[in-house]
Amino acid sequence: MMRALYTAATGMDAHQTKINVIANNLANVNTTGFKRSRADFEDLLYQTLRAPGASSAAGQAAPVGQQIGLGTRTASVSPILGQGELQNSSDSLDMAIEGNGYFQITRPNGELAYTRAGAFKRNSDGDITTASGDIMEPQITLPDGVLDITIAYDGTVSVSLSGQAEAEEIGTIQIARFTNPAGLRAIGHNLLMPTGASGDPITGVPGEEGFGGIAQGFLETSNVNVVEEMVQMIVGQRAYEISSKLITTADQMLQSVSQLG
């Protein structure tokens, strides 16, 4: 049968993926710390029927060749890691990372996960946790009777307690970075897990070389740009349409062949 049918199908498949990725980006436009993704496509194998420069029947070197491509495929769906906007919030446990790095979170099974969503809470023991209750690593416990919490740019957490004039330092938030943060695996709940592609986490003090600093009282919004997503959606939809039109044409051609007899 015709190659064109299958080639057009790869095009429809790829542009479907593009729309799926855009849908997820748009759905997360208000998700704290969310990084938009992009589907990257690449062309598939080429059938080289005649290589450029091969000599023709008449003995002359062909100036161009004859290659028929077999469509496209999704090479990767990878996050675009640009910084989101920092939005002012009144909660003293809201933190944003300005620059590189991820907060470290201990999951219920003891594994470390990483996130840039800094909307932290405190649990009944006074530990700093995520909204779903996973405890931040290194564990920082706020004592009873805290009046005021101050988190410095370098991650130092100090509290002022009732009846004490001096603020007391109770711990330091450490953050982690990766050689290839685009290789982290998203597991939902704003959490990311290291993979073979991301490399091992490198932990450090916020604000040091290679690490971003902590901005207390701010949240990092998603880096989704609605206008750009809409434009990409239009492009994806139209390419999908043309590919489906191709399938119709190929079908009509085959139909007229079958009516020859």
Add this chain to the structure above:
Amino acid sequence: MNNAIYSAVLGSRIEMFRLDVVANNVANASTPGYKADIPVFSAHLDHISKSEFNPYRQALKNVNDYFETSCRFTPGDIMHTGRQFDMALEGDGFFVVQTPRGEGFTRAGNFQIDTDGNLITTKGYSVMGDGGAIVIDTSKEITVTKDGTIFAGTEELDRFRVVDFSNKGGLRKIAGGAFINSAGATAIADPNFTVTQGFLEGSNINPVREMAALVMTGRQFEVFQKTITLVDGINSRATQTLGNI
């Protein structure tokens, strides 16, 4: 028998090839750095003298002799992405990458980095700089200047190797948006280009052109099919009439 039927068969087969090429162009409407293929027909017919031309033989022979694909190297639209490792090449030339078939050339600038900090294409080919494969220091801010020099913070790491060719027809496509030099395309010493970080060159397919080709292919094919039916009718009538004599 009537030669027209073989010519129509040949025409039909060629139209099917054309549809394959259009299908691949359309499928790659969103592939960064993709260059559209144009089907070119019957360049070789000129070399066949009239006495040699036998439609019957030609129709059953390899249809490939009437057909070539020529790659259109016009630039695709350059769009803003804001991604650190997206590089658009404005002007002439190709980024040099290391493929299993030797040096490859690509305009798809959507690079990634692997665990060791190597700059790679989506297919995993290493991107080459003046000092060999480019390795990125990810602890620092990466900036790329117009001339393709890569800086990590203030430290100069490497410079993108960019080459161009005078006769691009000698380049051959391999999968993953890269070309290889299979027919001795001549490199140009000092190509005129600028590298822009955070931008990406899209596919250069022209949807209007592809749609027009698509409609034309469908209709042309129909005409050939009609011709076959018509010739068949003539032959059928000829045999019947002759039989009546």
